[in-house]
Amino acid sequence: MKNNKILKYIILLGCGIFLGWLIFGTSHQQPQTHNHTETTGKTQLWTCSMHPQIMQPEPGDCPICGMDLIPAASDNEGLSPDQFRLSKNALALANIQTTVVGDRNIENEAIKLSGKISENEEANSVQVSYFSGRIENLFINFTGEEVKKGQLLATIYSPELVAAQQELITASSLKSNQPALYKAVRSKLKLWKLSENQxxxxxxxGKVKENLPVYATVTGTVTQKLVEQGDYVKQGQTLFKIANLNSVWANFDVYENQIDLFQKGQDIAITTRTYPNKVFNExxxxxxxxxxxxxxxxxxxxxxxxxxxxxxxxxFIEGKIKINNNTSSQMLMIPSTAVLWTGKRSVVYIKTMPNEPVFEMREVLLGNKTGEQYEIIEGLNQGDEIVTHGTFTVDAAAQLQGKKSMMNKNEGETTVNHENHSQLNQKYFEINKRVAVPGEFQNQLKNVLDDYLKLKDALVNDNPEASVTNAKKIVESLNKVDMKLLxxxxxxxxxxxxEKEIRSLSTLIIHSQNIEAQRNHFNNLSLYTTNAVEVFGVKETVFSQFCPMANNNKGAYWLSTEKEIFNPYFGEAMxxxxxxxxxIH
Incomplete structure (x- = not known):
């Protein structure tokens, strides 16, 4: 019985194998014809995820890093060599926004200027000593004290005045016989600013006064106290600096390219942070x-x-000036957020297809800056659609796809030279040298740097989850930086x-779960963070480090507080x- 059951199972198994061969066997015998060709007949190319400039007609290994090649996306088919396409997902994550360029009438456009209140130098004066001597009593104790004309400021013992008073007493008894001598003595005392009554x-x-008073010659506020009680002073020496603050100056900085927009007599509306609802019209x-x-x-x-x-x-104050441009009231204007600078070049990104996320870099020639708008002299036409938010992200995408970009003048031609680190900031930033800022601001920036370093360490450890966590901390630290300190x-x-770019790039990392995407954003984040540390300082030595193989063999920088190299772009791989x-000190 047992042998019969085994025989039945063997027969059933054989039947199953035979039926499976009948149903599926023939399909496996059909040759595979689409290894290298799409069903549409288009040739499939293969690329490297780390080096997208590599394009091969066959699968295999990357000739640069040895990684397995992957199928290349065909999204850019049908586009010109300078155009590239972004996915809808990338557009949403980067919050890329565009604006249609149009002629704009800038007549009565208000330009904002930043400035400070200062003393009216025309109303400033100094209180001097008109004779030599020793200060016996000083009645002004601190700067900021209000004084009125004729107020007693100090008393001075002067041997010269003691002798001159004795001459006056003697000459007064002889004034009928020697009127010229008497008159000369009185005149000398007047030159020392003694009044007729004194x-x-x-x-x-008929008595000599040993201590002569010094009276204020003007009304105002003491801005500098230059002597102390007991000091010896010379004739003409300054005792106090006094400012009349009944009128003050509002001084504003005007950039070189704005000079021709202003002239004497223009109206300016001035506001302060202290009285935000009060406008001073001058x-x-x-x-x-x-x-x-x-x-x-x-x-x-x-x-x-x-x-x-x-x-x-x-x-601190802010001034608004309405511009009346009689020679060219119609100008092609674009938001300043649309412009990227690369040394001598200014570039924008235009959306070349109305209904498709296809972009192309365009070099432009800028004119004057009016408020938050730039005049376009050359490079754009009315009706062009340009990127106004997320511009740097679009540029990064152009770089990754090997297209013309801020760093690539021509396809495949990179302008960044890792051997000359100082030129890097020259290309990206208007300010690249240390400026004086309060220590409190440096401490707040140091907190941002600390979170950046933790993000770097997470990339070194190939940990995308920790990268997201630390990118969030960067944003939190940015929220605590007080710009009013500058x-x-x-x-x-x-x-x-x-701050805007560091926040934007950190946000991109937060929304990127793929560590390679995080590393791409970290490359750009490092450029802005490096410039912040170089310009403002963090009271600590920071090392700028460079890997020539990162960023598709174009090279990439990062910051570290230690000299030993731990590469965040490759992690354990390199x-x-x-x-x-x-x-950076």
Missing amino acids: INAIEIS KISFIDPVLNTGTRTLTLRAELNNKEGLLKPGM TGSQTHNHWMML LKCGEVVKE
């Missing part, structure tokens, strides 16, 4: 004829009535640009690939 009192009393009273060669700016000034004492020297419109604007190219 001179008459000495003459009548006229431009002075435009400095000399350009500051260091900042490439000149000073524009308005004089403000300050009898209420609301405006304090050193207070002074100067150029410095303020430069940090705003850096952990020690790289070198220190610069120390």
Whole structure:
């Protein structure tokens, strides 16, 4: 019985195999004809995920890194050599926004200027000593004290005045016989700023006053106290600097390319952070004829009535000036966020197809900046659709696809030279040298750098989850940076640009689960973070490091607080690939 059951199972198994061969066998015998050709007849190319410039007609290994080649996307088929396509997913994650260029009437357009309140130098004065001597009593104890004309400021013992008073007493007894001598003695005392009443009192009393008073010659606020009680002073020496703050100056920095937009007599509306709802309407009273060669700016000034004492020297202010351009009221204008700078070149990205995410880089010639808009002299036409938000992300996509970009003038021609690190910031940033900022701002920037370093370590360890966590911490640290600590419109604007890009690139990493995508964004993040550390400082030595094989063999930088190389672009695959190219102190 047992042998019969085994025989039945063998027969059933054989029947099953035979039926399977009848049903499926013939399909496996059909030759595979689409290894290298799509069903549409298009040739399939193969590329490397790390080196997308590699294109092979057959699968195999990458000739650069040895990785297995993968099928190349065919999204860019039918496009010109300079055009490239982004996926809808990439558009959504990067929040890329576009604007249609059109002629814009800039008549009565308001330009915003940043500035400070300063003392009215025309109303400033100094209180001097008109005779030599020792300060016996000082009645002004601190700067900022208000004084009125005729107020007693100090008393001075002067041997010269003691002798002159004795001469007056003697000459007064001889004035009938020697009137010229008497008159000369009185005149000498007047030159030392003794009043008629003081001179008459000495003459009548016949007594010499050892300590002579010094009275304020003007009304105002003491801005500098230059002497102390007991000091010896010389004739003509300054005792105090006194400012009349009933009127103050509003000084604004004007960039070189804006000079021709302003003239004396233009209306300017001035606001302060202290009184945001109060507007001071004045006229431009002075435009400095000399350009500051260091900042490439000149000073524009308005004089403000300050009898209420609301405006304090050193207070930050903002001015709005309406521009009346009679020669060319119609201009082609684009938002400043659309423009990328690469040394001498200014570039924008245009969307070449209305209903498709296809882009192309375009070099433009910029004119004056009006508010947050740039005049376009050459390179764009009315109706062109340009990228105004997420521009740097689009540029990064162009670089990855080997298209013309901010760093690539022509396809395959890179302009970045890793052997000259200092040129890198010249290409991207208007400011690349250290500027003076408060220590508190440096501490806040240091927190951003610390989170950046943790992100770098996560990439070194091939940990995309930790990368997302630390990218979120970068954004949180950016939220705590106080821009109000910065002074100067150029410095303020430069940090705003850096902060915007660091935040945007960190956000892209947060939404990227693929570590290779994270590393691509980290490359650009490192450029902006490096410039921030170089310009503002973090009170710590930081090493800029470089790997020539990263970024599709174009090279990529990163920051570290240690000299030893731990490569965030390859992780364990090439952990020690790289070198220190610069120390930032």
